[in-house]
Amino acid sequence: xxxxxxxxxxxxxxxxxxxxxxxxxxxxxxxxxxxxxxxxxxxxxxxxxxxxxxxxxxxxxxxxxxxxxxxxxxxxxxxxxxxxxxxxxxxxxxxxxxxxxxxxxxxxx
Amino acid sequence: xxxxxxxxxxxxxxxxxxxxxxxxxxxxxxxxxxxxxxxxxxxxxxxxxxxxxxxxxxxxxxxxxxxxxxxxxxxxxxxxxxxxxxxxxxxxxxxxxxxxxxxxxxxxxxxxx
Numbered sequence: 001x002x003x004x005x006x007x008x009x010x011x012x013x014x015x016x017x018x019x020x021x022x023x024x025x026x027x028x029x030x031x032x033x034x035x036x037x038x039x040x041x042x043x044x045x046x047x048x049x050x051x052x053x054x055x056x057x058x059x060x061x062x063x064x065x066x067x068x069x070x071x072x073x074x075x076x077x078x079x080x081x082x083x084x085x086x087x088x089x090x091x092x093x094x095x096x097x098x099x100x101x102x103x104x105x106x107x108x109x
Numbered sequence: 110x111x112x113x114x115x116x117x118x119x120x121x122x123x124x125x126x127x128x129x130x131x132x133x134x135x136x137x138x139x140x141x142x143x144x145x146x147x148x149x150x151x152x153x154x155x156x157x158x159x160x161x162x163x164x165x166x167x168x169x170x171x172x173x174x175x176x177x178x179x180x181x182x183x184x185x186x187x188x189x190x191x192x193x194x195x196x197x198x199x200x201x202x203x204x205x206x207x208x209x210x211x212x213x214x215x216x217x218x219x220x221x222x
Contacts, residue, residue, distance in 0.1 A: 004151075031210075033210060033211070035213070040218075041215065041216075042199065042213055042214060042215035042216045043152075043199060043201075043213040043216075044213070045210045045211065045212065045213065047210075048210035086151060086152075088151075088152075096142065096154050096157060096165055096167075097142070097144075097152075097154065097201075097211065098154070099144075099151035099152045099153070100151055101150065101151045102151055
């Protein structure tokens with residue numbers, strides 16, 4: 001079993017829909033990262049969370065430390081949101097990230 | 110202010126050859142981490158450099174080695190390349206004791222034939 005699990009693995013949505021991607025982890029962490037990767041492209045950091053909730057534009061990330069679970073929400077989804085969304089956890093003061101396998105999101109017009 | 114830069118962007122090598130990939134961290138960052146991302150997989154941690162020393166290492170063989178220079182830039186070297194080394198190699202920089210996230214470079218895509 002992977003230390004970081006994401007669901008769903010693949011997600012297809014219609015433009016305008018509200019999207020949720022989930023991440024569960026089994027190790028103690030100091031922070032959780034949500035990352036975005038476009039096909040063939042590098043990785044862009046969306047959020048770093050250690051507690052609570054963060055919002056940036058149409059993106060919202062939440063984390064529940066007790067339940068070892070985080071969610072990434074996209075409101076009013078758009079085709080340009082189509083990408084792989086990756087959850088990664090930082091296990092301590094080492095900055096070493098453990099990655100989930102990603103969620104491939106396709107938003108259709 | 111340039112973010113994290115990597116070179117080259119693409120590289121084709123043959124089995125048994127050696128390769129060197131380069132990374133320049135975001136200005137002000139002192140820590141560089143290297144990750145390997147095979148096709149369809151999540152990135153896997155290779156190693157991390159701070160103060161010109163390898164701080165920690167993932168589950169990669171000794172064929173993978175690195176270096177960090179006084180200006181914090183870093184190199185990843187892979188010897189005796191195997192077909193399975195074909196992947197996207199990502200560099201990420203951060204402050205060792207900082208509160209902010211890691212910043213990723215665009216990656217170097219290595220193809221071993």
